[in-house]
Structure formats: structure tokens, C-alpha cells
Amino acid sequence: MKKIETKYLILGNSTAAISCVESIRSLDKEGSVSMVAAEKERAYSKPLISYLLCGSITPKQMYYRPRDFYENNRINALLGSEAMKIDAAHYMVTTATGEEITFERLLIATGGRPILPDIPGIRSEGVFTFFTWKDAENVRKFIQRRKVNHAVVVGGGLIGVKTLEALLKLGVKTDVVEKAPRILATILDDEAGRIVDKRLADDGVEIHCGTTVSKILAVDDLTYGVRLDNNREIECEMVVFAIGVRPDTRLAEEAGIKTGKGIIVSNRMETSFPGIYAAGDVTQSYDLTTGVARNIALFPSAYRQGKVAGINMAGGNMEYPGGIVMNSVSVCGLPIISVGDIQGEGMDTEIYSRLDEKSSIYKKVLVKNDRITGVLFVNQVDRVGIYTGMIKSGINVSEIRDMLLTEEFGVLTLPKEYRKYVISGVGIEI
Amino acid sequence: MGHIKARENYCLGCKLCEIHCLVAHSRSKKILKCFTNEKDEITSRILVEDTGHISFAVQCRHCTEAPCIESCISGAMHYEQKTGAVLCDTNRCVGCLMCVMVCPAGAVLRSRKGTVVSKCDLCLESGIPACVENCPNEALYYEED
Numbered sequence: 001m002k003k004i005e006t007k008y009l010i011l012g013n014s015t016a017a018i019s020c021v022e023s024i025r026s027l028d029k030e031g032s033v034s035m036v037a038a039e040k041e042r043a044y045s046k047p048l049i050s051y052l053l054c055g056s057i058t059p060k061q062m063y064y065r066p067r068d069f070y071e072n073n074r075i076n077a078l079l080g081s082e083a084m085k086i087d088a089a090h091y092m093v094t095t096a097t098g099e100e101i102t103f104e105r106l107l108i109a110t111g112g113r114p115i116l117p118d119i120p121g122i123r124s125e126g127v128f129t130f131f132t133w134k135d136a137e138n139v140r141k142f143i144q145r146r147k148v149n150h151a152v153v154v155g156g157g158l159i160g161v162k163t164l165e166a167l168l169k170l171g172v173k174t175d176v177v178e179k180a181p182r183i184l185a186t187i188l189d190d191e192a193g194r195i196v197d198k199r200l201a202d203d204g205v206e207i208h209c210g211t212t213v214s215k216i217l218a219v220d221d222l223t224y225g226v227r228l229d230n231n232r233e234i235e236c237e238m239v240v241f242a243i244g245v246r247p248d249t250r251l252a253e254e255a256g257i258k259t260g261k262g263i264i265v266s267n268r269m270e271t272s273f274p275g276i277y278a279a280g281d282v283t284q285s286y287d288l289t290t291g292v293a294r295n296i297a298l299f300p301s302a303y304r305q306g307k308v309a310g311i312n313m314a315g316g317n318m319e320y321p322g323g324i325v326m327n328s329v330s331v332c333g334l335p336i337i338s339v340g341d342i343q344g345e346g347m348d349t350e351i352y353s354r355l356d357e358k359s360s361i362y363k364k365v366l367v368k369n370d371r372i373t374g375v376l377f378v379n380q381v382d383r384v385g386i387y388t389g390m391i392k393s394g395i396n397v398s399e400i401r402d403m404l405l406t407e408e409f410g411v412l413t414l415p416k417e418y419r420k421y422v423i424s425g426v427g428i429e430i
Numbered sequence: 431m432g433h434i435k436a437r438e439n440y441c442l443g444c445k446l447c448e449i450h451c452l453v454a455h456s457r458s459k460k461i462l463k464c465f466t467n468e469k470d471e472i473t474s475r476i477l478v479e480d481t482g483h484i485s486f487a488v489q490c491r492h493c494t495e496a497p498c499i500e501s502c503i504s505g506a507m508h509y510e511q512k513t514g515a516v517l518c519d520t521n522r523c524v525g526c527l528m529c530v531m532v533c534p535a536g537a538v539l540r541s542r543k544g545t546v547v548s549k550c551d552l553c554l555e556s557g558i559p560a561c562v563e564n565c566p567n568e569a570l571y572y573e574e575d
């Protein structure tokens with residue numbers, strides 16, 4: 001056993017971990033920082049693996065921070081070492097590579113794990129998840145080696161769609177299997193769904209909705225197709241599962257830290273155990289637009305939470321009021337941005353929308369109690385951020401509701417006080 | 431670092447700032463050449479809004495807690511070390527549009543090709559921002575912090 005003492009210990013080496021370290025260093029230049037990361041690579045950006053797979057970026061572009069990041073920030077980084085146990089009472093973490101690390105402040109930023117269903121054939125060659133750099137590498141090699149012509153992506157959420165985009169770019173014919181009535185079910189509405197379906201059909205992508213894969217068809221452990229629960233069979237050489245990600249709370253649970261839909265944290269990102277913080281995909285957050293506690297597994301939230309945790313760990317004071325679900329995704333080259341709660345249409349919801357079927361342009365804004373709660377833009381997404389900003393700041397739009405989807409809508413249309421805030425820049429005091 | 435500021439009631443809506451922004455970010459830096467040869471490659475990074483009554487030029491506010499940087503999945507969007515200006519390294523940008531989704535001023539724009547984003551760089555390389563230099567009514571001015 002190798003013993004290490006550190007002031008700050010970070011578990012994980014991705015979005016939340018990196019932004020936490022940067023925040024710690026903004027306040028505390030001296031305190032020792034150690035990091036334990038299961039993956040061997042320097043910090044890279046997970047959302048880029050689909051771009052890497054289809055060759056639109058090089059491996060060099062995967063890195064989220066420059067090579068000298070760890071040195072410049074004086075981080076003792078144990079890369080390729082998995083944390084096995086948190087001993088909260090003794091402020092100690094043990095690793096798979098044999099370190100015993102005692103800390104004063106701990107951040108758990110271990111993210112999530114992809115879900116694999118327990119179905120016959122799931123261990124066959126040709127079945128993948130798409131979650132890490134290594135996954136992307138394995139998928140790429142497999143496509144080359146097996147000369148994959150036909151693939152099935154199971155799950156039509158954000159990650160499934162990104163996988164689809166990459167496979168299409170590689171010239172692999174790809175079907176998508178989705179349990180819900182349409183792909184991207186939580187971030188599209190019926191109208192946007194129709195536009196997307198048409199685009200997919202035009203590009204020859206088959207979507208199998210309302211069903212799921214019940215069996216991987218394989219001979220000698222080599223995949224040759226899938227069977228759906230409606231008994232239909234699809235021939236394919238490769239299957240990628242993207243049916244969801246579960247927060248990786250095991251370490252926290254075993255340590256007696258409270259969990260729900262992720263590790264439960266205060267608005268200072270501190271867990272039920274003082275001195276132990278958590279941030280990113282591993283946490284449960286408050287959804288600002290629906291008021292519900294849930295797991296928000298998105299990059300901007302991970303970054304923000306990491307930042308808030310880091311500031312507080314280093315003795316500062318910062319709060320995280322909650323997050324907003326937001327996605328920017330492209331389906332067969334069709335850009336889509338969906339922010340907030342675009343499903344929650346109740347009696348008290350006002351809906352403003354515009355559809356231009358010929359050019360596949362669709363815009364919709366949902367307003368509840370004079371506040372924007374969701375926006376959904378398809379194929380013309382310029383300046384959507386103006387609405388996102390208003391959602392975040394909870395701006396009263398009663399005076400400008402008629403302007404919301406006009407050509408002139410912009411910064412000039414914003415209520416005066418808020419406009420001043422926007423023009424002066426976020427974080428800049430007026 | 432300084433900021434480009436605007437006097438709301440001075441803007442004539444002439445859009446000269448947009449044109450000079452284009453030229454300043456073109457390869458040739460020549461107005462005629464850039465409009466004949468490079469028109470499809472460059473986007474103005476400043477945008478004149480016009481409601482009919484008033485007009486106003488918007489460009490990146492160079493936030494100190496920039497939502498675009500927090501959301502950037504590629505690491506392209508960053509603070510320039512010396513000045514703190516918010517810049518986009520277009521070699522790293524993958525065009526995911528996360529920044530477009532979160533910029534409260536709507537000041538990060540898509541490039542013509544839609545593959546990378548385009549935003550105000552304060553004309554750091556040449557000194558004074560082209561939009562400020564060429565605003566005929568001094569509606570735009572540059573102020574050091």
C-alpha cells in the first residue's frame with residue numbers, strides 16, 4: 001500500500017473534475033491536489049467521440065485541456081487507477097492500484113455508466129456501448145475489420161443519435177430501435193418529430209419505434225442480427241447500445257452517502273457527508289424548468305457543478321441553483337436545439353410556434369406563468385441562446401410575448417433591466 | 431481588456447459595422463476583393479438589430495463567466511490568457527452549436543458553412559475593433575476596463 005496525503009482529492013478526470021480543479025486553483029494556488037481516474041488518457045471530451053469515430057476530428061483534438069494542464073496546475077494525477085472505496089469516517093480513498101489516499105476535501109465526479117440490458121447474446125462480439133474513447137476506438141476497429149455494412153443502434157436519445165450520425169458519415173447503413181413512439185422523445189414534440197422522421201426517411205434510415213431488442217442473434221459468438229420484441233429480425237454485423245446512462249453512485253452508497261436519482265447534494269454541491277462533494281453526471285439536481293429533482297447528465301451542468309464544488313471546497317462561497325435540460329443535436333445534418341421543458345403542455349401553458357414545412361423550419365416557445373419554460377428550434381437555430389438566457393434568469397415576458405417569434409426579436413426586444421444585464425456580459429458587474 | 435460599447439440612441443442602422451467586420455476578418459482585408467471572392471466563407475461577427483424605431487449593434491460581450499466556454503465540448507471556446515477576451519479556436523471547433531444554444535446575447539453566430547462558429551475577437555490582432563473604427567455616428571465605442 002502506498003500512502004498519499006492530499007488536501008483535495010478528485011475522483012474522475014472529465015468535465016466536472018477538470019472544472020473543479022480549475023476553480024480550486026483560482027482560489028488556492030498552494031494546496032495539494034490529487035486526482036484518481038479510471039481511464040488512462042489525459043482529460044478528453046466525451047461528447048467528441050462520435051466526431052472521432054467518423055474521422056471529422058483527429059485523436060489530438062480529443063483532449064479537453066493542453067498536455068501541460070496537470071503540471072501547470074500542480075495536480076498529482078493517478079491516471080488509469082480506479083477508486084475502489086471511500087472511507088468517509090477516516091477521510092480516505094483506496095484505489096485498485098494500491099494507493100491509500102487521505103484527504104481534507106473530496107470530489108466525487110465519477111459520472112455515469114451506460115446501461116446494457118440482460119438479454120441473450122449480449123456478450124457476443126459486435127455488441128458495443130458508446131461512451132468512452134476506448135468504445136469509439138473499438139467500434140472503429142470493428143467496422144474496419146468486419147467491414148461492417150449494416151449496424152443497429154439501440155436507443156434514439158442524444159447518444160444514440162450522435163452514434164447514428166457518425167455511422168452514416170462512415171457509410172454504414174444504420175437502423176435505430178427506440179422504445180418510445182419516436183426518437184429524441186424527450187426533446188422533440190410531434191411536429192419536430194415529423195420533420196425529423198421525414199429527414200431520416202429521405203436519408204434511408206429505418207427507425208423501429210415502440211419496440212426494443214430482445215435478443216442478439218449470433219453464431220460462434222459473432223453477431224449477425226437482432227431480434228425485436230415484436231419478433232421482427234434485423235440483420236446486422238454490429239449493435240450499439242445507447243439506451244441510457246445510470247449515475248455511478250456505488251462508491252457513495254457503500255460509504256453511506258445519501259443517494260436518490262444520483263448523489264444528493266446541497267446547492268453548494270456538498271453531499272450528506274461534510275467535506276465530501278459531488279458534481280456532474282453522478283449527482284441528482286434540481287430541474288429549474290420543471291421543479292423536479294432528477295439526474296441531469298449534460299456537459300454544461302457538469303461544468304457548472306464542478307466549478308461550484310471547487311470554489312466551495314477551496315473555502316469560497318458559490319451556489320448552484322439547479323440546471324436546465326438542453327440539447328443541441330443534428331439529425332442527418334438537420335440542426336435541432338431544445339431547451340427546458342418542451343413537453344409540459346398543460347392548461348396553463350401558452351404556446352407560440354411557427355412552422356415552415358417547405359424549409360423544415362420549426363420554432364416553438366412555451367410560456368407558463370409569464371416565464372419561458374421551453375424552446376424548440378429546428379433547422380434555424382440562430383440566436384436561440386437569447387431564450388435560454390431568459391429561461392435561466394426567469395425573466396417575465398408578459399410585455400414582450402407578442403414579439404417572441406417575430407423577425408425582429410433580439411436583444412433590443414428584451415425587458416430593459418434584463419437587457420442591461422445581457423449587454424454588460426455575464427459575470428460583469430454593472 | 432476593453433469592451434465594445436454602444437449608445438442605443440446613436441445607431442443609425444447603417445450596418446457599416448457589419449461590412450467592416452467582414453472585411454477585417456477576410457483574408458484579403460480589401461472590401462471589393464472580399465465581397466467578390468470570399469463572400470461565402472466569412473460571417474460578420476456583429477449584428478445590427480432593427481425594430482423599426484431603434485437599431486442597435488450586438489456582438490460578443492466577452493463575459494467573465496462565459497456560458498459559451500462552460501458549454502463548449504471541444505475546448506475551442508476559451509479566455510485569451512493576456513486579455514481575458516473570449517475567443518474561439520476555429521481549428522478545434524466542431525460546430526456542435528452548444529455556444530449558440532447558451533449565449534444570452536445571441537452573439538455567437540454560425541459560420542456560413544455551419545461547421546464552425548464565428549464570434550467577435552475584439553480585433554485583438556489589429557488593435558482597434560473595425561466596427562468601432564468605422565461607425566460613422568460613434569454609436570459604437572471602445573472602452574478599456
Ligand SMILES: Cc1cc2nc3c(=O)[nH]c(=O)nc-3n(C[C@H](O)[C@H](O)[C@H](O)COP(=O)(O)OP(=O)(O)OC[C@H]3O[C@@H](n4cnc5c(N)ncnc54)[C@H](O)[C@@H]3O)c2cc1C
Pocket residue numbers: 011012013014015016017036037038039046047048049050081082083084109110111112130131132158159162248251279280281282297298299300302326327328503526
Ligand atoms: C457520445 C456522447 C455524446 C455526448 N454528447 C453530449 C452533448 O452533445 N451535449 C451534452 O451536454 N452532453 C453530452 N454528453 C454527456 C456529457 O459527456 C456528460 O454530461 C459529461 O461528460 C459529464 O461529465 P462528468 O465529469 O460528470 O462525468 P464523465 O464524463 O462521465 O466522467 C467520469 C469519469 O470518472 C471516471 N471514473 C468513474 N468511476 C471511477 C472510479 N471509481 N475511480 C476513478 N475514476 C472513475 C470515468 O472513467 C470517467 O472518466 C455526451 C456523452 C456521450 C458519451
